[in-house]
Amino acid sequence: MEEAIKLMEKLIEEGKNYKPAQNAQNAQNAQNAQNAQNAQNAQNAQNAQNAVDKDKEAEFEARRNNIKNDAETATKLNSAVQGLSNSKTEVEREKSLKEIENLKNQSGVASQKHEGEIFEKKNELAKSDPVGYGKTMAKVIQDKMNEFKVETTKLGNEVEEKLTKLQKGEITSDAEVREIEEEVSNKVSEEVANNELNSWLTKAKNLLKDSVNAFEDQVKKIKKSLYNFKHSSNIFQKKAYQLKEAEVEKSLKDLENMSTSNISQEPKSSFFRPEVIVPLSLAVVAILTVAIIIIRKRRKIKTKKVK
Numbered sequence: 096m097e098e099a100i101k102l103m104e105k106l107i108e109e110g111k112n113y114k115p116a117q118n119a120q121n122a123q124n125a126q127n128a129q130n131a132q133n134a135q136n137a138q139n140a141q142n143a144q145n146a147v148d149k150d151k152e153a154e155f156e157a158r159r160n161n162i163k164n165d166a167e168t169a170t171k172l173n174s175a176v177q178g179l180s181n182s183k184t185e186v187e188r189e190k191s192l193k194e195i196e197n198l199k200n201q202s203g204v205a206s207q208k209h210e211g212e213i214f215e216k217k218n219e220l221a222k223s224d225p226v227g228y229g230k231t232m233a234k235v236i237q238d239k240m241n242e243f244k245v246e247t248t249k250l251g252n253e254v255e256e257k258l259t260k261l262q263k264g265e266i267t268s269d270a271e272v273r274e275i276e277e278e279v280s281n282k283v284s285e286e287v288a289n290n291e292l293n294s295w296l297t298k299a300k301n302l303l304k305d306s307v308n309a310f311e312d313q314v315k316k317i318k319k320s321l322y323n324f325k326h327s328s329n330i331f332q333k334k335a336y337q338l339k340e341a342e343v344e345k346s347l348k349d350l351e352n353m354s355t356s357n358i359s360q361e362p363k364s365s366f367f368r369p370e371v372i373v374p375l376s377l378a379v380v381a382i383l384t385v386a387i388i389i390i391r392k393r394r395k396i397k398t399k400k401v402k
Contacts, residue, residue, distance in 0.1 A: 153315050157322030161202075165328065168202035172209045179216040181223075188220065193235045197242075199284045200291075203328030217276075221269040229272040233261035236276075236283055243287040254282045281331075288324075288335035295320045296339065299346040303353060318350050 171194065178191030195213060199206060221228045236258065240247070247255055257275045266272050299317050321343050324336040336343060 153318040154322045154326075157319045158326050160319070160323060161326055161328060165202040165204045168198055169205035169208060172198055172205050172213075176209055176212055176216060179213075179220065181219070189231055189235065192217075192231065193238060196235050196239055196280060199280065200243075200287050200331055201329060203330055203333070206329070218269070218273060221273050221276075225267055225269040225272045226264040228269070229261045229266055229276070230264050232272075232276045232280075233258060236279055237262070239287070240283055243290060245283055245286045245290060249286045250279070250282050254279055284331045285334060288329070288331040289338070292321075292324050292332070292335045292339055292343070295324075296342055296346055299350060303346075303349050314350055314353070318347060321347055 175191045175194040175198070178187055178194075183191070217228075239245070247258075250258065258279045260266050261272070261275060261279070266275060295317055299321065302313060302317060324332050325343065327333055327336070
């Protein structure tokens with residue numbers, strides 16, 4: 096029994112001090128590992144380049160989307176302007192005014208193109224019925240605030256009071272009605288753009304916190320939306336971007352870095368390495384050897400007792 100214990104201790108000690116032999120096979124294994132590492136490094140470099148290309152693709156798509164949006168908004172504005180004609184019903188004119196108001200947060204180019212015509216049409220409507228026009232525009236603006244979740248407190252006390260006066264029909268001068276309408280409308284449009292940009296920035300931050308579950312299409316969608324603001328021709332989106340420029344640029348950079356890191360993860364070390372397997376195997380052999388010796392000795396003792 097004492098011999099078995101000594102043998103086990105010897106085998107375990109040898110296992111602790113085991114070092115893989117520096118033979119031809121080990122040299123080949125080392126070369127294979129180096130080749131695999133080189134291939135992984137090359138793949139990582141390619142993945143990083145692909146991430147940069149995808150980032151440029153997102154920015155290009157945002158620019159292309161803005162151009163497409165300009166064309167679509169121009170068509171919608173042209174139709175809405177026609178709806179302001181005196182020949183239209185009050186309901187039809189209100190619908191057109193609402194369309195024009197909402198499109199203020201779309202294309203900048205299209206809005207500038209129709210700006211003069213819209214200005215004149217609105218002046219005509221205000222002159223014909225200052226109080227009625229003021230109430231209609233107050234309702235249109237309030238609907239826009241509700242749709243885009245703009246809180247009244249965001250307007251400031253002065254602008255909020257002016258909106259209330261329009262709603263109550265307290266302003267009787269057509270020129271004053273138009274002046275207040277433009278002031279309130281522009282402030283609301285600014286807040287709409289701010290809300291939209293803040294929403295995308297929040298989505299970017301949440302995605303960065305949960306980068307493990309981030310899908311490529313989600314990253315691309317958020318980056319594209321942020322680039323939309325960066326390259327927008329709309330004055331309200333431009334202003335929103337300028338207020339948050341540093342935060343937008345940081346989010347874009349973080350999203351790009353996340354895309355690169357997610358596709359460039361290093362493979363984990365394998366459990367099946369000689370420095371792990373060999374000592375473990377020696378320990379198992381030692382245990383089995385001791386077990387066999389003990390069993391044999393017990394059998395011999397039993398045999399002697401029988402005799």
